[in-house]
Amino acid sequence: MGMRSQNQTGKKIARERIEILLLRARDLYHTEPEQSRRCVAIARKISTRQRVRIPRELRRLFCRKCSGILIPGHSGRVRLHHGKITTTCLACGKQKRIPVVRTHRK
Numbered sequence: 001m002g003m004r005s006q007n008q009t010g011k012k013i014a015r016e017r018i019e020i021l022l023l024r025a026r027d028l029y030h031t032e033p034e035q036s037r038r039c040v041a042i043a044r045k046i047s048t049r050q051r052v053r054i055p056r057e058l059r060r061l062f063c064r065k066c067s068g069i070l071i072p073g074h075s076g077r078v079r080l081h082h083g084k085i086t087t088t089c090l091a092c093g094k095q096k097r098i099p100v101v102r103t104h105r106k
């Protein structure tokens, strides 16, 4: 029990750190691109080590291949095609496709 709750707390902290790092990476993109890339790399390392999944909305902020921040119109090209959003990283050319999910909410 003790071990398990400790592990859960660790994951919660890891998730918070990942979020902070990725948001900082986005903010630093324009002024300090290298620092920005490093923040993404650290966030991904935490995610792997703690086995914490990066939330979907944060995952689309960066390129999985080169860890660069993807900003539509700057470092990323975004196309909507056949119900999928295709994002192309302009730094390394990696493409990723995200299906457009329609949420039914009232």
Ligand SMILES: [Zn+2]
Binding pocket: 063, 064, 065, 066, 067, 068, 089, 090, 091, 092, 093, 094
């Ligand atoms: Zn890339």
